[in-house]
Amino acid sequence: MASTLDNISAAVEALRPLATKGGQRGFAVRVRRRDKRFPLASSRMEAYLGGRILAELDGLRVDLGAPDVTLTVGIDRKGTYVSEVGTRG
Numbered sequence: 001m002a003s004t005l006d007n008i009s010a011a012v013e014a015l016r017p018l019a020t021k022g023g024q025r026g027f028a029v030r031v032r033r034r035d036k037r038f039p040l041a042s043s044r045m046e047a048y049l050g051g052r053i054l055a056e057l058d059g060l061r062v063d064l065g066a067p068d069v070t071l072t073v074g075i076d077r078k079g080t081y082v083s084e085v086g087t088r089g
Contacts, residue, residue, distance in 0.1 A: 003035065003038060003075045003076065003077070003079060003080045005040075005048075008045070008049070008073060008075065008080045009049070009052055010082075012049070012052050012053050012056055012057065014071055014082050014084055015027060015053055015057060015060065015069065015071060015084070016057060019057040019058060019059045019060050020059070021059070023059065024059060024060070024061050025059060025060055025061070025068045025069070026060075026061055026062070026063025026066065026067045026068045026069075027050075027053065027060050027061070027062065027063065027067050027068065027069050027070070027071060028050075028062070028063060028064050028067040028069075028070045028071070029046045029049045029050045029053070029070075029071045029073065030046065030070055030071070030072045030073070031043075031045040031046045031049070031072075031073045031074075031075065032072075032073070032074050032075070033045070033075045034074060034075060034076045034077070035075055035076055035077040037077075038075050045073070045075070049071070049073065050062055053071075069084055070084070071083075071084055072084075
């Protein structure tokens with residue numbers, strides 16, 4: 001399946017368990033576009049996904065310096081790859 005904004009936005013679900021742990025948990029989103037034809041630059045995609053996460057999940061805050069979790073998204077011609085890295089605490 002090709003990468004689209006809709007299927008990339010499903011990455012928001014990867015942070016749902018973190019949001020349910022209680023307290024304000026910090027997160028960061030890092031995007032790497034392997035497919036440079038994707039219409040948004042990596043930094044714009046990070047901002048877009050971060051905004052979606054804040055809008056859809058309570059209990060999370062952006063923390064780019066020392067996040068509790070980093071959501072890494074790889075955008076490829078064949079698909080989108082999501083991983084959660086560096087959970088603290």
